[in-house]
Amino acid sequence: MPSYLSPGVYVEEIDSGTRPIEAVGTSTAGFVGTAPNPDAFIDEAVAINNWSEFRRRYVRDGDKGTDLANAVYGFFLNGGSRCYVVNTKADGAIAGKGRGLDALAAIDEIAIIAAPGRTDPASHGALLDAAESLKDRVAILDAPPRVDDVEVLTRAADGSAAPSPTPAVEGDAAPAAPRGRGPKPGLRPRDSDGGYGACYFPWLRGRDAVDPDSLAQIPPSGHMAGIYARTDSERGVHKAPANVTIRGVEGLTQMLSRAEQDVLNPVGVNCIRFFTREGVRVWGARTLAPSASNWRYLNVRRLFNMIEESIAISTRWVVFEPNAGPLWKDIQRDVGAFLTLLWRQGALAGARPEDAFFVKCDAETNPPEVVDAGQVVVVIGIAPVKPAEFVIFRIGQTAVGSTVETA
Incomplete structure (x- = not known):
């Protein structure tokens, strides 16, 4: 107890003992890809706070646009405010010791990761592996720009089909594959049991970020990361980032019907649709978790990521x-x-x-x-x-x- 020597009123400050838990950020993205200047900051995670900063660091006079550049531009245009960029060699692996996704792994601030334009199984697997191992981020995966038959997006590259949303009748047997033939390979990323990844189809059409006079096919992952950030800011991470207009888009590489989305939505492929009155909108909020999983909704996965990390840090x-x-x-x-x-x-x-x-x-x-x-x-x-x-x-x-x- 303090010692008081003269009469009067004394004020003491005491520690209440409470330690408020602060919610961590959920909108910082990490992008891996090839920049217009392929020699700039190779395999180094560089913080970027606006499009002008990206141009200053990664674009020289006369450089051509890339999937990475268009994705970063779409991220800021759609509501993103901060991202990290790792410039990798063209067509090289996006993960490896000290480079690519590994360079992003050490940054706790990142809550979203993507490799814009990478549609191959190895890249999809690396993105999902990174998100699943760290458990503090989700991966946005790009499907191919277009397909002739959407059925190929219901099967993974090894031919395995996504689980049916309705269980088969007991005693029913799966149809046998024709003799001499294995399951047909597909284009859907593999399942993520914890729902740490989301896949979007098709790609976007719009002006090239580096050369606005030309039209480009743009992978949706950058624009989607920006929409995640915009939704988090306006509504909260618990709001599904869907039924939102995509900014800076003039069309799609493939128009989808409701019948085609009826095939893709149950297997966790989120469709981007064009509606006559509303324009181009995100029309799905599923993860790549099995359809019966508690983690099949993207906003649920991201909410739990935020809660778990906030509690752990605080x-x-x-x-x-x-x-x-x-x-x-x-x-x-x-x-x-x-x-x-x-x-x-x-x-x-x-x-x-x-x-x-x-x-x-x-x-x-x-x-x-x-x-x-x-x-x-x-x-x-x-x-x-x-x-x-x-x-x-x-x-x-x-x-x-x-x-x-x-x-």
Whole structure:
């Protein structure tokens, strides 16, 4: 206690003990590809904050546009504010010791990764491997610019088909492949059980970012990363980045019908559609997780990424603290306050906080053997909001007129 020597009013500042958990950023992107100047900052992750900065660092007079340049331009045009760029050799591997995706792995700030224009299985696999191993980012994958039959986008390169959204009748056998023939190879990326990747089809048509006088086929990953950032800023990471107009686009490399999207949506290939009144819009919000997975929606995966990393970073003060009841209560309080704030922002489902989440950290989750091992265990349950992917209107007629019900 302080010592007071004369009468009066004294004010003391005390530490309340609370340590608010701050949400980490979710909109910083990392791009790997070949810049217009192929010799600039090779295999070095360079922070870029606007298109002018990219031009200054990676474009010389007379350089031609590249998929990377168009993607970075689309990122900033559609709402992105900061990204990292790694310039790699043309047609080279996007991952390797100290280069490509490995150069982005050390940057915690990054929440989105892409290799614009890379549609080969090796690149898709490297992007998904990077996101799955780090668990703090999602990969945006580009499908080919166009296909003659959308069925090829339902099968991976090894010929394996994406799981059907409806289970087969018990006892039904899969049709046998013709003798002497294996499964046909496809163009869909492999599954990501945790939903750490999203694939978009087709490509965009627009003005080349480096040479605006010419038209270019543009991979959608850069524009989509910008839309992720725009949606996060305007609505929050819990809002699906879909039903949004893509800026800076004059058309698509392939027009899709509803029947074709009926084939692609269930297997996790997000379609980009042209609508007469609305223009070019993102019309899908699925991940590459199996259709029955809890991780099939992109906004759910990204919300959990944000929550997990925010809690991990903001609770580092716990390390080396006395592992007993007071610490457990502090953890419960801080995590509970953070999740309550997310619930109030509409990120979690439920009419009340107790319906939206729970946090348990007590003697039950931390028995003596756990404490003796130097561990503190917190059990957290979260109910995320999911997108209204299918809106159904039931229209019927009665004797006095028609009725409309929304399901």
